[in-house]
Structure formats: structure tokens, C-alpha cells
Amino acid sequence: MDSITIGIILAVLMLSLLAFGFWVSLSLMTVALVGVILYGSETYGLIFASSAWSSSTSWSLAALPLFIWMGEILFRTRLASDLFKGLTPWLGALPGRLLHVNILSCGLFAAVSGSSAATAATVGKMTLPELRARGYNERMSIATLAGSGTLGFLIPPSIILIVYGVAAEVSIARLFIAGALPGLLLIVLFMAYTMIWSWLNKGGVDNSPDVRHSWKERLVALRYLLPVLGLIGFVLGSIYGGFATTTEAAAVGVTGALILALLSGGLNRQTFFDSLMGAVRTSCMIALILVAAHFLTVAMAFLGIPRMLVGMIDALELSPMMLLVYLTILFIILGCFLDGISVVLLSTSIMLPMVAAAGIDLLWFGIYIVLVIEMAQITPPVGFNLFVLQSLTGKNILYVARAALPFFLLIGLAIVLISWFPEIVTALPAQMSR
Amino acid sequence: QTRWDLATGYGDGVHHTINIVQFADEVRAATDGELDITVHSGASLFPQGEIHRAVRTGQAQAGELLMANLGNANPIFEIDNIPFLASDWDSSERLWEVTRPAVEDHLASEGMRLLFAVPWPPQGFYTRESIADIDDLRGMRMRSYSPMTTELAVQFQAAPTTVQEPEIPQAFSTGMINAMVTSPATGVSSQAWDFVDHYTDVQAWIPKNMVFVNERSFSRLSEEHQAAVLELAAQAEARGWEMGIQETEDATNRLREEGMTVSEPTAELRSALEDIGEEMATQWAEDAGEAGQELLQTYFGE
Amino acid sequence: MRKSLDLLYTGAGFLAGLFVMAIVVLIMAQIIGRWFGILVPSTEDFSGWFLGASSFLALAYTLRTGGHIRVNILIRNLRGKTRYWQEIAVLVLGLALACFMTYWLIHMVWESYVFNERSRGYISVDIWMVQVPVAVGAVIFNIAMLDELVHTIRTGKPSYHGQDDEMEELEELLQEGPAEAGER
Ligand code: NA
Ligand code: NA
Numbered sequence: 001m002d003s004i005t006i007g008i009i010l011a012v013l014m015l016s017l018l019a020f021g022f023w024v025s026l027s028l029m030t031v032a033l034v035g036v037i038l039y040g041s042e043t044y045g046l047i048f049a050s051s052a053w054s055s056s057t058s059w060s061l062a063a064l065p066l067f068i069w070m071g072e073i074l075f076r077t078r079l080a081s082d083l084f085k086g087l088t089p090w091l092g093a094l095p096g097r098l099l100h101v102n103i104l105s106c107g108l109f110a111a112v113s114g115s116s117a118a119t120a121a122t123v124g125k126m127t128l129p130e131l132r133a134r135g136y137n138e139r140m141s142i143a144t145l146a147g148s149g150t151l152g153f154l155i156p157p158s159i160i161l162i163v164y165g166v167a168a169e170v171s172i173a174r175l176f177i178a179g180a181l182p183g184l185l186l187i188v189l190f191m192a193y194t195m196i197w198s199w200l201n202k203g204g205v206d207n208s209p210d211v212r213h214s215w216k217e218r219l220v221a222l223r224y225l226l227p228v229l230g231l232i233g234f235v236l237g238s239i240y241g242g243f244a245t246t247t248e249a250a251a252v253g254v255t256g257a258l259i260l261a262l263l264s265g266g267l268n269r270q271t272f273f274d275s276l277m278g279a280v281r282t283s284c285m286i287a288l289i290l291v292a293a294h295f296l297t298v299a300m301a302f303l304g305i306p307r308m309l310v311g312m313i314d315a316l317e318l319s320p321m322m323l324l325v326y327l328t329i330l331f332i333i334l335g336c337f338l339d340g341i342s343v344v345l346l347s348t349s350i351m352l353p354m355v356a357a358a359g360i361d362l363l364w365f366g367i368y369i370v371l372v373i374e375m376a377q378i379t380p381p382v383g384f385n386l387f388v389l390q391s392l393t394g395k396n397i398l399y400v401a402r403a404a405l406p407f408f409l410l411i412g413l414a415i416v417l418i419s420w421f422p423e424i425v426t427a428l429p430a431q432m433s434r
Numbered sequence: 435q436t437r438w439d440l441a442t443g444y445g446d447g448v449h450h451t452i453n454i455v456q457f458a459d460e461v462r463a464a465t466d467g468e469l470d471i472t473v474h475s476g477a478s479l480f481p482q483g484e485i486h487r488a489v490r491t492g493q494a495q496a497g498e499l500l501m502a503n504l505g506n507a508n509p510i511f512e513i514d515n516i517p518f519l520a521s522d523w524d525s526s527e528r529l530w531e532v533t534r535p536a537v538e539d540h541l542a543s544e545g546m547r548l549l550f551a552v553p554w555p556p557q558g559f560y561t562r563e564s565i566a567d568i569d570d571l572r573g574m575r576m577r578s579y580s581p582m583t584t585e586l587a588v589q590f591q592a593a594p595t596t597v598q599e600p601e602i603p604q605a606f607s608t609g610m611i612n613a614m615v616t617s618p619a620t621g622v623s624s625q626a627w628d629f630v631d632h633y634t635d636v637q638a639w640i641p642k643n644m645v646f647v648n649e650r651s652f653s654r655l656s657e658e659h660q661a662a663v664l665e666l667a668a669q670a671e672a673r674g675w676e677m678g679i680q681e682t683e684d685a686t687n688r689l690r691e692e693g694m695t696v697s698e699p700t701a702e703l704r705s706a707l708e709d710i711g712e713e714m715a716t717q718w719a720e721d722a723g724e725a726g727q728e729l730l731q732t733y734f735g736e
Numbered sequence: 737m738r739k740s741l742d743l744l745y746t747g748a749g750f751l752a753g754l755f756v757m758a759i760v761v762l763i764m765a766q767i768i769g770r771w772f773g774i775l776v777p778s779t780e781d782f783s784g785w786f787l788g789a790s791s792f793l794a795l796a797y798t799l800r801t802g803g804h805i806r807v808n809i810l811i812r813n814l815r816g817k818t819r820y821w822q823e824i825a826v827l828v829l830g831l832a833l834a835c836f837m838t839y840w841l842i843h844m845v846w847e848s849y850v851f852n853e854r855s856r857g858y859i860s861v862d863i864w865m866v867q868v869p870v871a872v873g874a875v876i877f878n879i880a881m882l883d884e885l886v887h888t889i890r891t892g893k894p895s896y897h898g899q900d901d902e903m904e905e906l907e908e909l910l911q912e913g914p915a916e917a918g919e920r
Binding site: 052 | 840
């Protein structure tokens with residue numbers, strides 16, 4: 001059987017299993033298993049075991065449960081309501097008001113977290129109940145969160161950029177710096193869209209009368225932001241002070257969150273236990289999907305499916321611009337079925353020579369790939385931010401995906417913008433050269 | 435037609451991978467496409483740590499990995515990691531000649547066959563300040579990534595600090611580490627000039643990657659094809675060493691072009707380093723037992 | 737029987753939590769140790785192993801509490817017998833896959849033992865030892881899957897229902913009333 005036929009069989013199988021209500025992780029695992037067997041490998045069991053072992057015990061992944069636990073702890077402190085108290089006087093005059101808290105907190109939290117899923121989980125755990133209590137449109141609350149949660153990959157530190165930097169042999173320090181401006185660009189786009197939306201949907205936001213806040217009130221309210229800024233300072237300080245690496249910073253974050261919870265009196269035996277078990281549950285779910293996704297990655301590599309797809313594009317001999325358009329489409333299709341890290345791992349080794357040959361700057365391409373993967377985080381059926389929001393809100397995945405669609409398009413717009421003005425990406429890293 | 439999957443943890447730009455891809459092409463041509471080797475680079479099939487076992491159990495037919503990675507299974511694999519034992523190309527080649535039979539035997543005992551081994555560029559010091567003397571290294575925070583590099587840092591009275599390769603630039607820029615031992619090639623790929631000024635070309639050791647194949651898969655080939663694979667492997671090894679030497683030259687020049695100060699070690703530094711090397715070789719021989727001691731004797735005897 | 741099974745799942749889940757705590761302690765020890773120039777060796781290795789142990793030991797607990805996610809857009813429209821058979825089919829397939837996982841993960845531990853594989857770190861340990869928790873977690877996951885299947889055949893409903901997202905959603909819909917429902 002040729003790879004195209006096998007690829008079509010696997011895609012149909014995956015969609016059927018998912019539609020049938022089979023667990024996402026086990027669906028991916030089944031598809032991978034069928035793929036390896038169709039390839040003709042006699043050692044499919046051994047291949048599963050090695051891929052499961054190596055993917056579930058990787059050091060950089062150790063940050064994931066820690067950042068999730070940090071979120072679970074913070075969720076049980078006054079931090080969430082404090083965030084609202086601190087930001088309300090500032091955002092009261094802005095159309096969309098506290099919806100911007102989602103975006104801004106994601107931006108802030110992305111600066112301490114390397115992963116999109118962890119960013120969405122932490123911030124969502126804090127803000128969603130508050131927004132619901134204040135009568136904000138639930139769909140828009142979920143949408144802003146789904147969109148801005150993806151900032152975790154773009155604003156440094158970033159797991160994806162580390163993976164890409166290693167594969168493409170591009171300096172990770174430069175990649176991190178290159179991600180900063182595009183991250184800000186996304187925040188601006190998201191906030192602008194939220195303002196326009198709120199202006200058009202007046203019923204969707206806080207219905208309380210418009211209270212004017214004096215500058216004094218605003219400044220006084222800032223003290224509520226001190227804990228959150230202190231925590232970020234603590235974590236960022238540990239990284240930029242040279243005390244901890246990006247992965248280690250996750251442990252610093254947990255420690256900081258525990259101290260904060262102790263000081264604010266929100267920590268007792270029960271809440272400690274609850275937060276820990278909540279983190280275990282979420283990270284176990286994500287870990288099993290990662291194990292399955294890695295197994296699928298291996299199956300795809302054996303079958304040569306990504307190689308084949310890229311080969312088809314390569315044969316078209318496109319201009320750099322058209323190449324990017326095709327690659328974007330390919331990435332979005334792959335991103336529907338695979339998680340972001342798998343997409344990078346699967347495609348870079350085949351794609352990068354082609355990209356470099358087309359004269360595209362590999363540093364720029366790294367940021368581009370992160371943006372495309374951010375889109376993939378919010379496309380069904382496999383999108384990690386969708387999964388996180390599904391488990392946070394209990395809404396089904398298509399509801400969340402539909403809600404997030406405008407933000408999917410906004411990230412697309414950001415891709416167009418960085419293609420038009422590559423300086424958004426390259427200006428800051430260029431400052432690094434001597 | 436026979437399909438082999440060859441797993442490697444290194445990316446396409448590395449001279450090892452370029453060499454392996456060429457080897458695969460030549461095998462395909464020599465066997466009229468009967469033996470088709472697919473090279474899965476950049477850990478796209480198995481991560482570095484799983485490749486040995488994957489080939490051993492037939493999950494992939496062939497693989498490539500850094501020899502020293504198997505140091506815990508048998509100290510023989512770590513002999514090319516002993517600092518200042520064989521620190522120029524000629525002695526490194528001689529060391530490989532001496533060790534090769536032992537490496538082949540070990541792999542054979544696990545049902546595998548060595549195809550060829552190719553060196554990385556020699557390892558040198560990357561530091562912020564220039565180092566004239568061994569004392570300049572004392573108290574530095576030095577990157578360690580293996581038992582041997584940890585031991586080396588201890589010998590220098592430096593503080594060994596574990597940092598993974600992707601985190602090197604950040605660790606330097608934040609001062610978590612201020613010295614590392616690595617090759618000019620890694621220096622180029624991590625763009626070392628962004629965070630250090632001095633490269634001291636001490637040629638501490640010359641590590642190697644090896645390519646090996648599952649014996650059962652190999653024995654299933656026709657005799658004619660087996661001979662072709664082995665002959666092309668020998669050619670790949672010779673070519674790989676040339677590439678390693680060329681790579682060293684190119685990478686070192688690149689470090690210079692990017693504004694780093696590349697210098698030879700001073701006489702004092704060199705003799706101090708050789709003393710340390712001797713001590714570490716003795717330590718290694720203790721771990722390696724009789725076979726290891728004999729090996730060292732043969733190496734020094736020649 | 738019921739009680740001891742539940743204790744098994746919760747106990748393994750709690751153990752998973754302890755492993756997460758151990759990761760934090762280990763990494764903090766490394767950071768603080770580095771401050772004082774003390775090397776805490778092999779933290780990368782051990783953190784990775786603890787992570788694997790934690791993920792697999794929590795599998796059954798996560799299954800029981802409805803933590804493993806699935807796409808429910810189609811199945812939530814199924815009612816009565818159809819819904820029953822769909823759930824049985826999912827559990828049978830799930831059990832088959834759990835058996836596959838368990839068998840090969842146990843095989844992996846056995847093979848590491850036979851091959852006498854050791855880790856390549858400053859502290860070198862036998863790989864099979866650190867792989868045992870992963871295999872044990874898979875075994876418990878297998879038991880939980882079988883448990884769910886038997887439970888569903890007997891009572892017509894798996895125990896993760898009600899904790900499962902879709903049921904919550906139905907309840908929410910009922911509580912929130914038409915205004916919110918109309919928005920969907
Ligand atoms: Na981030
Ligand atoms: Na997706």
C-alpha cells in the first residue's frame with residue numbers, strides 16, 4: 001500500500017474514532033498503532049513502549065505539571081479577585097472592560113510560562129469564574145482566553161522556540177528576543193478586536209453603570225496587582241538573574257505561588273491537596289495525549305507522510321511568498337491533527353533546507369512557525385488550548401473552537417503583518433549583534 | 435527490495451548527517467535500489483537516548499549516536515572522551531584503530547554490527563576572559579553535561595553546572611555559567627560570539643559518532659550486498675574524517691570572523707592540562723579493568 | 737471490593753501527586769545548591785523519571801474522575817440503547833488498548849532488566865527500576881478500564897458520567913435557562 005492510501009485510511013480512522021466519543025489520547029494511539037502495523041513493522045509493541053517512555057520522561061516536559069500546579073494554587077488564593085480589583089479602574093473606560101483582563105493576564109503569565117496550554121489553564125482557572133459572575137458573555141470570555149492563551153508559545157520563554165532552535169540551529173536567545181514584539185502585536189490585535197466586538201455587542205459585557213475612576217483610585221488599586229507582579233518578578237528574576245533555567249523556573253513559580261498562598265491565608269491542608277490533585281489530573285490528561293502524539297509522530301515518520309507532503313509542495317517550485325502560503329495551509333492541516341511540538345519535529349528536518357533554499361531567514365521562520373502553531377492550538381479536533389478550555393468550562397470542543405475562530409483569524413492577520421514587515425521579528429535580535 | 439530505517443539524533447546541517455545521507459545514496463546506487471536506507475535525522479524517529487536500544491531490538495535497522503553515550507554499558511565507549519589523551523587528529527585516529535575491535539566486539543555481543551565512526555571537531559574552552567594559566571579556570575562556573583565533564587570541572591577546581599544545550603546562550607548571558615568545553619562546531623551553532631569572547635583551542639578530546647546496524651537485518655542481505663555496504667561504510671568513514679577536519683577549520687574560522695579571539699594554549703596551560711589528562715586516564719583505566727589497561731598500553735606503546 | 741478498588745485508584749493518584757512534589761523539591765535543591773556551589777547531580781534524569789511515574793500512576797484516577805477528554809459533539813445526541821452500546825464499544829476498545837499498553841510497558845521493564853541497562857548520568861541507576869512505576873500505572877489503568885466496562889454492563893452507565901463534561905453541560909443548560917441556551 002502506498003503512503004497516500006495509508007494516509008487517507010488513517011485520517012478517516014482518526015475522525016471516526018473521535019466522532020465516536022473515544023478518548024482523544026487513545027484515538028491518536030490507535031491511529032498510530034494501525035499506521036505502524038500498515039507500514040509493516042513487526043516491532044510495533046516495542047516502538048510504542050520506547051516512544052511512550054522517552055516522551056513521558058523528557059526533562060523539558062517536567063515544567064508542564066509544575067506550571068499547571070502553580071495555576072491551581074493561585075486559583076485558590078485571592079489573586080484572581082485582586083487582579084480584577086487592580087485592573088478594573090484602569091479598564092473601566094475601555095470598551096470590553098474586564099475581557100481585557102484575560103488578554104493582559106495571559107500576556108503577563110506567558111512571560112513566566114513556556115507553554116500555551118499552561119497559560120490558558122492558569123489564567124482561565126482564575127478569570128473565567130469571575131467573568132461569569134460579573135455577567136460577561138461566556139462565549140467571548142472563552143474566545144479571548146483561547147486566543148490569548150496561545151501567547152505562551154510566542155512571548156519568551158517558549159517550549160516551541162526551544163524545540164525549533166535546536167532543530168534549525170538558530171540561537172535560542174535570539175529566537176526568544178524575536179518573539180517579544182510579535183507577542184505585543186498579538187496583544188494589540190486581540191485588544192482591538194475585543195473593543196470592536198464590545199462596541200457592537202453592548203449586552204455582552206459588564207452591565208453595571210459606567211463609573212469614572214479618578215487617577216488616585218487607579219493608583220491605589222495598583223496595590224492589588226503587587227502580588228501578581230511580585231510573583232512574575234520572582235520567576236523572571238530567577239531566570240534573568242541567572243539562578244534558574246527556563247525549565248527550573250517552573251519550580252520557582254510553584255514555590256512562589258505557595259508562599260503567596262501562605263501569606264494570603266488561602267493555604268490549608270485541604271486546598272493544598274485539592275490543588276495538587278487538580279494539577280495531577282490535568283497534566284496526566286495532557287501527558288497521555290503527548291505520549292500518543294509522539295507515537296503518532298513516529299508512525300508518520302516511518303510512513304514518510306510529512307516527507308511526501310512537503311515533497312509535493314517542493315515539486316511546485318514556488319516563489320518564497322507562495323511557498324509560505326502553501327506551507328501555512330499544510331501546517332494548518334497538520335495542526336488539526338497533531339500537537340504543536342509534533343508539527344515542528346515532524347516537518348522542520350524536511351522543510352528547513354527547502355525554506356533556506358528559498359532565501360527565507362530561519363530566525364524569522366521560527367517566529368512564523370510559532371504563529372502557525374498557535375493557530376493549530378485552537379483548531380479542532382486536536383488543539384491543546386481547546387482541550388484545556390473544554391476541561392475548564394465543560395463546553396464541547398466545537399463550541400470552544402467556533403468561539404475562538406475570530407482569534408484564529410487574528411493570528412492569521414499577524415502572520416500577514418510579519419510577512420509584510422519582517423522587521424517586527426528581526427529588529428530586536430539585530431540589536432544583539434555587535 | 436529491502437527498507438532500512440536509520441535513526442539519528444542530529445540535524446541535517448551537521449557533517450555527520452550529510453555524510454550518512456551520502457552513504458545511503460551510494461548504497462542505493464550500488465544495490466540498484468534493492469537496499470533503500472531512509473535517514474531519519476534530528477531525532478524525528480527516536481531520541482538520542484533510545485537509538486541504541488531501538489536498533490538492538492530491531493525497531494529501526496540502523497542508527498547513529500555519540501559513542502560516549504554508551505559509556506555506562508562499557509567504559510570502552512568513553513575512551514575518546516578522556517581529556518588530553520588523544521588531542522590531535524593523528525593520535526585520535528590511532529586511538530580509534532586500537533579501540534575499534536573492542537567496540538565491534540561489544541556491539542556484536544548485543545547483536546549489532548559497527549559500520550563506521552566519524553569524529554566531531556576537537557573540544558576547546560569558551561570563556562569570557564582569556565585564560566593563560568590553569569588557575570584562571572579556578573572558581574569558574576563551568577558547564578557540565580556528562581560524568582566526564584563534571585569530573586573535569588572538579589579537576590579545574592571550577593564549579594560544575596548542569597546546563598542543557600538549548601539553554602547555553604541564556605545560561606551564559608545570565609551568568610549562570612561563564613565557561614564551557616565544547617567544539618567550534620557547537621560554538622557556531624549556538625552562536626557563541628553573542629555571549630563569550632575567547633576560544634582557547636586546547637583540543638581536549640575528539641569525540642566520535644558511530645553508525646551501526648542490527649546484525650539480523652544485516653545478515654538478511656545477500657552476500658554481494660553485504661560486501662557493498664561494508665565497502666561503502668569504509669569509504670564513508672574515510673570521507674567523514676576528512677569532513678570532520680574540514681568542519682573544524684571552517685568553524686574555527688567562523689568564530690574568528692564573528693569577532694572572537696581564537697588562541698592556542700600557553701605552554702604552562704598545556705602542561706597543566708596534560709597532568710590532569712594523565713590522572714583522568716588512570717582513573718578511567720581503573721574503571722575499565724584489565725581490558726582497558728591493556729588498551730591504553732597498546733595505545734601508548736605504539 | 738468496590739472500596740478497595742477505589743482506594744487503589746485514589747492511592748495511585750496520590751502517589752502521582754507526591755512525584756510532582758518531588759520534582760519541585762529536586763529542582764529547588766538544584767537551584768539553591770548551585771547558589772552555594774554545590775552540584776545536585778542528575779536532577780534532569782530524576783525529574784524526567786518522576787514525571788513519567790506521575791503521569792502513568794495518575795491514569796486510572798484521571799479516568800475515574802472524567803479527566804481524559806473526548807469529543808462529545810455527536811455522542812451527546814445519542815439516547816437509550818444506542819448510547820449504551822456506544823459506551824460499551826468505547827470501553828471494549830479502550831480495554832483492548834490498555835491491554836496493549838500494559839503488555840508492552842511490562843515487556844519494556846523486563847527487557848531493561850535483561851539488557852542490564854543503566855542510565856547515563858552522574859548517578860547511574862538501573863533503568864528497569866525507574867520504569868517500574870510506569871508499568872504499575874499502566875496495570876492500574878487496565879484494572880480501572882475493566883472495572884468501568886463491568887460497571888457499565890451492570891448499571892448501564894460508566895462511573896465517569898456525571899463528572900464527564902457533557903453531563904455537566906446538560907445540567908448547566910437546565911439551570912441557566914433559555915437566555916443562555918438561546919445564545920448557543
Ligand atoms: Na512564554
Ligand atoms: Na489543532
